Amino acid sequence: MRSVCLAAGLVLALASGAQAGVLDTVRQKGFLACGSNTGLAGFGLADSKGEWSGLDVDFCRAIAATIFNDPTKVKFIPLTAKDRFTALQSGEVDVLARNGTWTQSREAELGLNFGAVNYFDGQGFLVRKKAGVTAAKELDGASVCVQQGTTTELNLADFFRTHGMKYEPAVFATSDEAIKSYDLNRCDAFTTDVSQLYAERLKLVNPDEHMVLPDVISKEPLAPAVRQGDSQWFNIVRWTHYVMVNAEELGITKANVDEKLKSPSPEIRRLLGVEGDFGKGLGLSRDWAYRIIKHVGNYGEVFDRGVGENSRLKIKRGLNDLWSKGGLQYAPPVR
Amino acid sequence: MRTPPTISLLHDPRWRGAIWQVALAVIVGFLLWEAADNAMSNMRARGIPTNFDFWNRTAGFDINQTLISYSAVSTYGRAFWVGLINTLVVAGIGIVLATVIGFVIGVMRLSTNLLARSFASVYVEALRNIPLLLQLLFWYNAILVPLPAPRGSLSMSSITLSLPDTATLVVSAIAAGAAFAAWRLSLRFASIVTALGVAVALMALLFGALSFVGQSGGGMLHFADHLGVYLNNRGLFIPEPQFGAGSEWVLLAFGLGIALSLGYGVYARARQMRTGKQSPVLLVSMCLLVALPLIAFEASGRPLAFAFPVLRGFNFQGGMRISPEFVALTLGLVLYTAAFIAETVRSGIQAVAKGQGEAAAALGLRQGLTLRLVVLPQAMRVIIPPLTNQYLNLTKNSSLAVFIGYPDLVQVFAGTVLNQTGAAVQVIAVTMVVYLALSLLTSMLMALYNRRMALAER
Numbered sequence: 001m002r003s004v005c006l007a008a009g010l011v012l013a014l015a016s017g018a019q020a021g022v023l024d025t026v027r028q029k030g031f032l033a034c035g036s037n038t039g040l041a042g043f044g045l046a047d048s049k050g051e052w053s054g055l056d057v058d059f060c061r062a063i064a065a066t067i068f069n070d071p072t073k074v075k076f077i078p079l080t081a082k083d084r085f086t087a088l089q090s091g092e093v094d095v096l097a098r099n100g101t102w103t104q105s106r107e108a109e110l111g112l113n114f115g116a117v118n119y120f121d122g123q124g125f126l127v128r129k130k131a132g133v134t135a136a137k138e139l140d141g142a143s144v145c146v147q148q149g150t151t152t153e154l155n156l157a158d159f160f161r162t163h164g165m166k167y168e169p170a171v172f173a174t175s176d177e178a179i180k181s182y183d184l185n186r187c188d189a190f191t192t193d194v195s196q197l198y199a200e201r202l203k204l205v206n207p208d209e210h211m212v213l214p215d216v217i218s219k220e221p222l223a224p225a226v227r228q229g230d231s232q233w234f235n236i237v238r239w240t241h242y243v244m245v246n247a248e249e250l251g252i253t254k255a256n257v258d259e260k261l262k263s264p265s266p267e268i269r270r271l272l273g274v275e276g277d278f279g280k281g282l283g284l285s286r287d288w289a290y291r292i293i294k295h296v297g298n299y300g301e302v303f304d305r306g307v308g309e310n311s312r313l314k315i316k317r318g319l320n321d322l323w324s325k326g327g328l329q330y331a332p333p334v335r
Numbered sequence: 336m337r338t339p340p341t342i343s344l345l346h347d348p349r350w351r352g353a354i355w356q357v358a359l360a361v362i363v364g365f366l367l368w369e370a371a372d373n374a375m376s377n378m379r380a381r382g383i384p385t386n387f388d389f390w391n392r393t394a395g396f397d398i399n400q401t402l403i404s405y406s407a408v409s410t411y412g413r414a415f416w417v418g419l420i421n422t423l424v425v426a427g428i429g430i431v432l433a434t435v436i437g438f439v440i441g442v443m444r445l446s447t448n449l450l451a452r453s454f455a456s457v458y459v460e461a462l463r464n465i466p467l468l469l470q471l472l473f474w475y476n477a478i479l480v481p482l483p484a485p486r487g488s489l490s491m492s493s494i495t496l497s498l499p500d501t502a503t504l505v506v507s508a509i510a511a512g513a514a515f516a517a518w519r520l521s522l523r524f525a526s527i528v529t530a531l532g533v534a535v536a537l538m539a540l541l542f543g544a545l546s547f548v549g550q551s552g553g554g555m556l557h558f559a560d561h562l563g564v565y566l567n568n569r570g571l572f573i574p575e576p577q578f579g580a581g582s583e584w585v586l587l588a589f590g591l592g593i594a595l596s597l598g599y600g601v602y603a604r605a606r607q608m609r610t611g612k613q614s615p616v617l618l619v620s621m622c623l624l625v626a627l628p629l630i631a632f633e634a635s636g637r638p639l640a641f642a643f644p645v646l647r648g649f650n651f652q653g654g655m656r657i658s659p660e661f662v663a664l665t666l667g668l669v670l671y672t673a674a675f676i677a678e679t680v681r682s683g684i685q686a687v688a689k690g691q692g693e694a695a696a697a698l699g700l701r702q703g704l705t706l707r708l709v710v711l712p713q714a715m716r717v718i719i720p721p722l723t724n725q726y727l728n729l730t731k732n733s734s735l736a737v738f739i740g741y742p743d744l745v746q747v748f749a750g751t752v753l754n755q756t757g758a759a760v761q762v763i764a765v766t767m768v769v770y771l772a773l774s775l776l777t778s779m780l781m782a783l784y785n786r787r788m789a790l791a792e793r
Contacts, residue, residue, distance in 0.1 A: 081754070082750050082751075082753070082754050085754065085757060086753070086759045089381070089383060089757075089759065105755075105757075106757070108382070109382070109383075109384055109756065109757050110382075110383065110757035111378075111381035111382035111383040111757070131649075139649070140648050140649075141647055141648035141649045141650050141652060142648070142649040142650070143569055143649065143650060148737075148746070148750050148751055148754070149750060149751055149753075149754030149755070150754075153396045153751060154395045154396055154755070156396075156397075157395055157396050157397045157407040158395070158407075160397075161407055161408075166652065167397070168399045168569070168650070169396075169397045169398070169399050170399060170660070170740050171398075171399070171740055171742065171746065171750075171751070172739075172740045173737045173738060173740075173746070173750065177738065177739075177740070178740075181479070181740065184476065184479040184480060184568070185479070185484055185568050186479055186568055186569070186659070188649045188650075227381060228381050228382055229380060229381055
């Protein structure tokens with residue numbers, strides 16, 4: 001049983017006394033251990049050759065890029081929703097970039113810190129078109145397939161409780177099993193974050209027979225998480241995202257980053273390490289931000305590649321557009 | 336008298352052994368304590384919960400099979416009990432069914448009938464060599480795929496079970512009694528009486544049966560468009576019995592019936608020992624067990640109603656439901672474990688000396704009686720210990736429920752509760768203790784049974 005192993009690992013990790021900082025540990029072992037999804041198109045998915053891709057995957061690559069100047073020095077460890085936090089607590093992974101929702105109790109009770117939100121999401125429902133349902137409030141009495149160990153499971157209960165409706169939850173350990181059972185008609189609806197609904201719909205036998213209901217029943221700020229107690233590491237993870245957002249805002253891309261080194265703009269010069277040494281305070285090199293943009297790209301590029309226009313999911317930027325374009329992505333300045 | 340030579344305690348092998356063991360125990364204890372203490376302080380430093388405060392907090396999630404009342408506003412502790420009961424239900428039903436099927440298949444493997452023997456061999460070899468998880472997934476799919484959605488539910492609409500009115504009940508009882516009396520009489524007297532007896536018996540049975548199949552609502556079985564039993568891919572929906580005031584009398588009558596039939600059994604045995612005459616124990620106890628509760632039921636004004644499942648919106652509401660996950664899990668566990676039990680039974684039977692069976696045959700016992708009275712009681716001594724193992728395996732394997740979405744202890748408690756509370760160490764520890772306790776309890780019961788069955792050595 002994996003959770004037993006993880007719990008044992010947790011006890012051992014915790015019983016072994018003081019630990020070095022995560023950055024030093026990562027440098028020592030020569031790679032970043034990144035807790036990843038077991039397979040979610042757009043966020044974290046390994047192809048037949050074992051190549052990982054997706055928004056969260058690129059996030060871990062960005063961290064590896066800034067530490068090692070090499071985005072390939074990441075070991076992706078697939079984790080189910082149920083096991084992910086235990087794996088992080090026990091030190092099996094250094095960072096958990098696995099479309100996890102940032103909630104108060106996960107920070108306050110699980111001993112975790114969530115970095116910057118790299119995807120603003122919300123929970124929705126996938127239903128069969130021929131069921132004739134047009135809104136979530138018409139789901140009274142429905143059976144709903146859901147993945148275990150997620151905020152989704154709780155939001156679902158809240159939603160039906162709030163509206164005084166009945167439902168039957170069919171809870172599965174992985175998203176894969178949940179969507180498969182939905183496809184076998186075990187459930188009338190499948191629920192998870194809207195971005196995932198689009199990704200999981202692709203796995204159905206006839207994706208066109210299903211539709212995502214327009215209602216969004218919750219706030220799901222998805223953010224990478226780290227263990228509490230290492231502020232330096234927490235800062236690195238948080239600022240990795242901010243670098244990518246700042247880069248997009250300043251018009252720096254993977255392609256033009258070398259050109260931009262000659263830019264007269266003080267903001268760009270500071271970000272790319274031409275002026276000042278902002279990496280030092282993080283325990284990183286002077287060109288820490290340059291490495292991220294050079295190897296991985298800015299937030300817009302990562303988004304388009306993972307879930308946006310250049311992907312199969314074709315999700316619009318929406319809430320995830322820059323603040324200046326009506327979205328919520330806003331990064332503090334580097335100075 | 337010579338005093339034994341005194342030696343230093345250090346050189347006394349008994350003392351030396353004790354000292355070493357105490358020292359080892361102290362070291363191991365210290366290490367464990369140190370590790371636990373370290374873990375606790377590190378958990379506290381990282382803000383991970385170290386206590387059981389979460390037990391009484393609101394769970395906030397729902398479970399789709401709850402045999403005790405539970406809702407999203409219940410506590411995590413309540414969710415634990417729901418999961419534990421679900422585990423116990425699967426394990427309990429699984430053990431009973433696996434034992435029955437296992438014994439049947441085990442005996443079939445030794446049958447002289449080629450067809451039976453081959454079937455049993457194929458069954459055992461196929462089912463015990465395919466990983467259980469695959470079998471569970473197979474059964475889950477095999478159940479879900481062919482069944483219709485709720486709107487196209489299969490319903491048993493041709494025959495309806497309802498209770499007859501008191502008059503019909505009395506007439507049927509008299510008819511059954513008459514049929515029985517006629518049958519007994521026809522055994523004693525010959526020719527004309529036999530013919531008469533058979534005729535009376537047939538008439539009585541026919542009359543009784545007719546009054547049961549009366550179309551006009553008086554009968555027990557009649558045709559109607561709904562029985563309240565529906566089968567679809569959300570499960571099997573059946574009417575839920577609701578017990579009214581006075582149903583405790585029925586229960587009491589049933590208890591009385593059990594006590595009386597046990598008493599009659601003891602009396603019949605004593606009588607057989609004394610006089611050699613057999614008594615109709617089965618018949619009398621069946622009568623007591625059925626008639627007494629039925630009379631109490633009638634006398635207390637039929638305190639029973641049924642809540643029927645009704646198709647409303649997406650699914651049936653009301654009534655009771657047996658979920659496809661439960662059926663798939665039970666089926667998978669039972670068939671898998673039965674294959675191992677069959678092998679255990681076969682080895683047990685083969686361990687009984689061949690001469691035992693031959694001796695029984697020489698005494699004139701039929702094959703079935705030989706198996707039941709001579710071979711199996713001796714085989715049980717070999718069978719019970721490995722059988723206990725299979726019971727333990729079945730209970731522990733039920734934790735694979737998590738893969739097909741059955742809300743057992745591991746799925747609910749070590750799954751959702753662990754994840755929502757983050758109290759991984761506590762939750763896993765509790766889960767381990769529960770499975771340990773279940774296993775020890777099973778072992779203890781089986782050990783008691785084993786002691787009863789053990790050979791009385793002289």
